[in-house]
Amino acid sequence: MRLYGITGWKNSGKTTLMERLVTEITGRGLTVSTVKHAHHxxxxxxxxxxxxxxxxxxxxxxxxxxxxxxxxxxxxxxxxEPPLAELLARLDPVDLVLVEGYKRDRHPKVEAHRTATGQPLIAREDDTIRAVASDAAPEGLAVPVLPLDDTRAIAEFILAEVGL
Structure with missing residues:
Protein backbone atom coordinates (compact mmCIF):
# COMPACT_ATOMS: atom_id res chain seq x y z
CA MET A 1 0.00 0.00 0.00
CA ARG A 2 1.13 3.49 -0.74
CA LEU A 3 0.98 6.00 2.08
CA TYR A 4 0.79 9.78 2.12
CA GLY A 5 0.10 12.19 4.94
CA ILE A 6 -1.75 15.44 5.40
CA THR A 7 -0.43 17.41 8.34
CA GLY A 8 -0.67 20.91 9.73
CA TRP A 9 -1.63 22.86 12.81
CA LYS A 10 -5.13 22.92 14.31
CA ASN A 11 -7.69 24.71 12.08
CA SER A 12 -5.37 24.61 9.06
CA GLY A 13 -7.87 22.72 6.91
CA LYS A 14 -6.49 19.18 7.21
CA THR A 15 -9.82 17.39 7.58
CA THR A 16 -11.51 19.36 4.80
CA LEU A 17 -8.55 18.69 2.52
CA MET A 18 -8.62 14.97 3.41
CA GLU A 19 -12.32 14.79 2.58
CA ARG A 20 -11.83 16.52 -0.77
CA LEU A 21 -8.82 14.34 -1.63
CA VAL A 22 -10.71 11.11 -0.88
CA THR A 23 -13.54 12.26 -3.16
CA GLU A 24 -11.13 13.32 -5.92
CA ILE A 25 -8.94 10.21 -5.82
CA THR A 26 -11.75 7.66 -5.50
CA GLY A 27 -13.48 9.50 -8.34
CA ARG A 28 -10.51 8.47 -10.49
CA GLY A 29 -11.24 4.82 -9.76
CA LEU A 30 -8.59 4.28 -7.08
CA THR A 31 -9.27 2.79 -3.65
CA VAL A 32 -8.43 4.91 -0.62
CA SER A 33 -8.45 4.31 3.13
CA THR A 34 -7.76 6.91 5.78
CA VAL A 35 -6.14 6.99 9.20
CA LYS A 36 -6.86 9.92 11.52
CA HIS A 37 -4.83 10.59 14.64
CA ALA A 38 -6.67 12.18 17.56
CA HIS A 39 -4.77 13.87 20.37
CA HIS A 40 -7.76 13.61 22.66
CA GLU A 81 -0.85 3.68 21.75
CA PRO A 82 0.12 1.46 18.79
CA PRO A 83 2.53 3.01 16.28
CA LEU A 84 1.22 3.99 12.87
CA ALA A 85 2.91 1.00 11.17
CA GLU A 86 1.02 -1.43 13.42
CA LEU A 87 -2.29 0.28 12.66
CA LEU A 88 -1.60 0.28 8.92
CA ALA A 89 -0.99 -3.48 9.04
CA ARG A 90 -4.62 -3.90 10.15
CA LEU A 91 -6.05 -2.21 7.05
CA ASP A 92 -7.31 -4.08 4.01
CA PRO A 93 -5.17 -3.51 0.88
CA VAL A 94 -6.02 -0.35 -1.09
CA ASP A 95 -4.26 1.79 -3.67
CA LEU A 96 -3.56 4.65 -1.23
CA VAL A 97 -3.79 5.30 2.49
CA LEU A 98 -4.13 8.96 3.42
CA VAL A 99 -3.01 9.75 6.95
CA GLU A 100 -4.21 12.82 8.82
CA GLY A 101 -1.98 13.89 11.65
CA TYR A 102 1.00 11.80 12.77
CA LYS A 103 3.16 14.81 12.09
CA ARG A 104 6.21 13.29 13.80
CA ASP A 105 6.15 10.08 11.74
CA ARG A 106 8.54 9.87 8.79
CA HIS A 107 6.18 9.25 5.86
CA PRO A 108 5.84 11.86 3.09
CA LYS A 109 3.29 14.61 3.72
CA VAL A 110 1.57 17.69 2.37
CA GLU A 111 1.23 20.45 4.94
CA ALA A 112 -2.12 22.23 5.02
CA HIS A 113 -1.56 25.85 5.98
CA ARG A 114 -3.93 28.77 6.60
CA THR A 115 -2.40 32.15 7.35
CA ALA A 116 -5.28 33.00 9.72
CA THR A 117 -4.00 30.44 12.25
CA GLY A 118 -0.84 32.49 12.77
CA GLN A 119 1.16 29.27 13.05
CA PRO A 120 4.61 28.89 11.47
CA LEU A 121 5.10 26.51 8.57
CA ILE A 122 6.12 23.05 9.71
CA ALA A 123 7.79 22.53 6.31
CA ARG A 124 10.63 24.89 7.28
CA GLU A 125 11.80 22.34 9.88
CA ASP A 126 10.49 18.99 8.60
CA ASP A 127 12.00 17.25 5.58
CA THR A 128 9.10 14.76 5.33
CA ILE A 129 6.88 17.56 4.03
CA ARG A 130 7.06 17.39 0.24
CA ALA A 131 4.66 20.29 -0.51
CA VAL A 132 2.63 22.98 1.24
CA ALA A 133 -1.03 23.54 0.40
CA SER A 134 -1.69 27.12 1.47
CA ASP A 135 -4.15 29.99 1.13
CA ALA A 136 -1.12 32.29 0.73
CA ALA A 137 2.14 32.21 -1.20
CA PRO A 138 4.83 31.63 1.43
CA GLU A 139 8.32 32.33 0.15
CA GLY A 140 11.65 30.72 0.81
CA LEU A 141 10.45 27.13 0.89
CA ALA A 142 12.40 24.23 -0.59
CA VAL A 143 9.13 22.49 -1.53
CA PRO A 144 6.33 23.37 -3.95
CA VAL A 145 3.44 25.54 -2.72
CA LEU A 146 0.02 24.51 -4.01
CA PRO A 147 -3.24 26.43 -3.64
CA LEU A 148 -5.09 24.98 -0.61
CA ASP A 149 -8.39 25.00 -2.51
CA ASP A 150 -7.02 23.31 -5.66
CA THR A 151 -7.89 19.74 -4.76
CA ARG A 152 -7.11 18.45 -8.24
CA ALA A 153 -3.56 19.85 -8.19
CA ILE A 154 -2.90 18.49 -4.69
CA ALA A 155 -4.26 15.06 -5.67
CA GLU A 156 -2.12 15.01 -8.81
CA PHE A 157 0.95 15.94 -6.77
CA ILE A 158 0.33 13.13 -4.26
CA LEU A 159 -0.50 10.54 -6.92
CA ALA A 160 2.68 11.42 -8.84
CA GLU A 161 4.70 11.16 -5.63
CA VAL A 162 3.41 7.64 -4.91
CA GLY A 163 3.52 6.50 -8.53
CA LEU A 164 -0.21 6.18 -9.21
Whole structure:
Protein backbone atom coordinates (compact mmCIF):
# COMPACT_ATOMS: atom_id res chain seq x y z
CA MET A 1 0.00 0.00 0.00
CA ARG A 2 1.13 3.49 -0.74
CA LEU A 3 0.98 6.00 2.08
CA TYR A 4 0.79 9.78 2.12
CA GLY A 5 0.10 12.19 4.94
CA ILE A 6 -1.75 15.44 5.40
CA THR A 7 -0.43 17.41 8.34
CA GLY A 8 -0.67 20.91 9.73
CA TRP A 9 -1.63 22.86 12.81
CA LYS A 10 -5.13 22.92 14.31
CA ASN A 11 -7.69 24.71 12.08
CA SER A 12 -5.37 24.61 9.06
CA GLY A 13 -7.87 22.72 6.91
CA LYS A 14 -6.49 19.18 7.21
CA THR A 15 -9.82 17.39 7.58
CA THR A 16 -11.51 19.36 4.80
CA LEU A 17 -8.55 18.69 2.52
CA MET A 18 -8.62 14.97 3.41
CA GLU A 19 -12.32 14.79 2.58
CA ARG A 20 -11.83 16.52 -0.77
CA LEU A 21 -8.82 14.34 -1.63
CA VAL A 22 -10.71 11.11 -0.88
CA THR A 23 -13.54 12.26 -3.16
CA GLU A 24 -11.13 13.32 -5.92
CA ILE A 25 -8.94 10.21 -5.82
CA THR A 26 -11.75 7.66 -5.50
CA GLY A 27 -13.48 9.50 -8.34
CA ARG A 28 -10.51 8.47 -10.49
CA GLY A 29 -11.24 4.82 -9.76
CA LEU A 30 -8.59 4.28 -7.08
CA THR A 31 -9.27 2.79 -3.65
CA VAL A 32 -8.43 4.91 -0.62
CA SER A 33 -8.45 4.31 3.13
CA THR A 34 -7.76 6.91 5.78
CA VAL A 35 -6.14 6.99 9.20
CA LYS A 36 -6.86 9.92 11.52
CA HIS A 37 -4.83 10.59 14.64
CA ALA A 38 -6.67 12.18 17.56
CA HIS A 39 -4.77 13.87 20.37
CA HIS A 40 -7.76 13.61 22.66
CA UNK A 41 -9.96 10.85 23.94
CA UNK A 42 -12.71 9.88 21.54
CA UNK A 43 -15.53 7.40 21.42
CA UNK A 44 -17.33 5.92 18.44
CA UNK A 45 -19.74 4.15 20.71
CA UNK A 46 -22.69 5.42 22.73
CA UNK A 47 -23.50 4.80 26.40
CA UNK A 48 -26.37 2.39 26.81
CA UNK A 49 -25.84 0.62 23.47
CA UNK A 50 -24.99 -3.08 23.62
CA UNK A 51 -21.49 -2.64 22.19
CA UNK A 52 -20.73 0.09 24.74
CA UNK A 53 -21.97 -2.16 27.52
CA UNK A 54 -19.62 -4.92 26.30
CA UNK A 55 -16.64 -2.52 26.44
CA UNK A 56 -17.55 -1.19 29.88
CA UNK A 57 -17.86 -4.77 31.10
CA UNK A 58 -14.19 -5.28 30.18
CA UNK A 59 -14.06 -6.68 26.64
CA UNK A 60 -10.68 -6.10 25.00
CA UNK A 61 -12.25 -5.89 21.55
CA UNK A 62 -15.81 -5.39 20.39
CA UNK A 63 -16.79 -6.00 16.78
CA UNK A 64 -20.06 -4.40 15.76
CA UNK A 65 -21.56 -5.49 12.46
CA UNK A 66 -24.59 -4.73 10.32
CA UNK A 67 -25.51 -5.17 6.67
CA UNK A 68 -24.06 -1.69 5.97
CA UNK A 69 -20.75 -1.68 7.82
CA UNK A 70 -18.70 -3.21 10.58
CA UNK A 71 -16.41 -1.65 13.16
CA UNK A 72 -13.80 -3.18 15.41
CA UNK A 73 -13.05 -1.29 18.60
CA UNK A 74 -9.98 -2.21 20.61
CA UNK A 75 -9.49 -0.96 24.14
CA UNK A 76 -5.92 -0.16 25.12
CA UNK A 77 -6.71 -0.40 28.84
CA UNK A 78 -3.52 1.44 29.79
CA UNK A 79 -1.29 -0.06 27.09
CA UNK A 80 0.78 2.22 24.84
CA GLU A 81 -0.85 3.68 21.75
CA PRO A 82 0.12 1.46 18.79
CA PRO A 83 2.53 3.01 16.28
CA LEU A 84 1.22 3.99 12.87
CA ALA A 85 2.91 1.00 11.17
CA GLU A 86 1.02 -1.43 13.42
CA LEU A 87 -2.29 0.28 12.66
CA LEU A 88 -1.60 0.28 8.92
CA ALA A 89 -0.99 -3.48 9.04
CA ARG A 90 -4.62 -3.90 10.15
CA LEU A 91 -6.05 -2.21 7.05
CA ASP A 92 -7.31 -4.08 4.01
CA PRO A 93 -5.17 -3.51 0.88
CA VAL A 94 -6.02 -0.35 -1.09
CA ASP A 95 -4.26 1.79 -3.67
CA LEU A 96 -3.56 4.65 -1.23
CA VAL A 97 -3.79 5.30 2.49
CA LEU A 98 -4.13 8.96 3.42
CA VAL A 99 -3.01 9.75 6.95
CA GLU A 100 -4.21 12.82 8.82
CA GLY A 101 -1.98 13.89 11.65
CA TYR A 102 1.00 11.80 12.77
CA LYS A 103 3.16 14.81 12.09
CA ARG A 104 6.21 13.29 13.80
CA ASP A 105 6.15 10.08 11.74
CA ARG A 106 8.54 9.87 8.79
CA HIS A 107 6.18 9.25 5.86
CA PRO A 108 5.84 11.86 3.09
CA LYS A 109 3.29 14.61 3.72
CA VAL A 110 1.57 17.69 2.37
CA GLU A 111 1.23 20.45 4.94
CA ALA A 112 -2.12 22.23 5.02
CA HIS A 113 -1.56 25.85 5.98
CA ARG A 114 -3.93 28.77 6.60
CA THR A 115 -2.40 32.15 7.35
CA ALA A 116 -5.28 33.00 9.72
CA THR A 117 -4.00 30.44 12.25
CA GLY A 118 -0.84 32.49 12.77
CA GLN A 119 1.16 29.27 13.05
CA PRO A 120 4.61 28.89 11.47
CA LEU A 121 5.10 26.51 8.57
CA ILE A 122 6.12 23.05 9.71
CA ALA A 123 7.79 22.53 6.31
CA ARG A 124 10.63 24.89 7.28
CA GLU A 125 11.80 22.34 9.88
CA ASP A 126 10.49 18.99 8.60
CA ASP A 127 12.00 17.25 5.58
CA THR A 128 9.10 14.76 5.33
CA ILE A 129 6.88 17.56 4.03
CA ARG A 130 7.06 17.39 0.24
CA ALA A 131 4.66 20.29 -0.51
CA VAL A 132 2.63 22.98 1.24
CA ALA A 133 -1.03 23.54 0.40
CA SER A 134 -1.69 27.12 1.47
CA ASP A 135 -4.15 29.99 1.13
CA ALA A 136 -1.12 32.29 0.73
CA ALA A 137 2.14 32.21 -1.20
CA PRO A 138 4.83 31.63 1.43
CA GLU A 139 8.32 32.33 0.15
CA GLY A 140 11.65 30.72 0.81
CA LEU A 141 10.45 27.13 0.89
CA ALA A 142 12.40 24.23 -0.59
CA VAL A 143 9.13 22.49 -1.53
CA PRO A 144 6.33 23.37 -3.95
CA VAL A 145 3.44 25.54 -2.72
CA LEU A 146 0.02 24.51 -4.01
CA PRO A 147 -3.24 26.43 -3.64
CA LEU A 148 -5.09 24.98 -0.61
CA ASP A 149 -8.39 25.00 -2.51
CA ASP A 150 -7.02 23.31 -5.66
CA THR A 151 -7.89 19.74 -4.76
CA ARG A 152 -7.11 18.45 -8.24
CA ALA A 153 -3.56 19.85 -8.19
CA ILE A 154 -2.90 18.49 -4.69
CA ALA A 155 -4.26 15.06 -5.67
CA GLU A 156 -2.12 15.01 -8.81
CA PHE A 157 0.95 15.94 -6.77
CA ILE A 158 0.33 13.13 -4.26
CA LEU A 159 -0.50 10.54 -6.92
CA ALA A 160 2.68 11.42 -8.84
CA GLU A 161 4.70 11.16 -5.63
CA VAL A 162 3.41 7.64 -4.91
CA GLY A 163 3.52 6.50 -8.53
CA LEU A 164 -0.21 6.18 -9.21
Missing amino acids: SFDVDHPGKDSHRHRVAGASQVLLSSRNRWALMSELRGAE
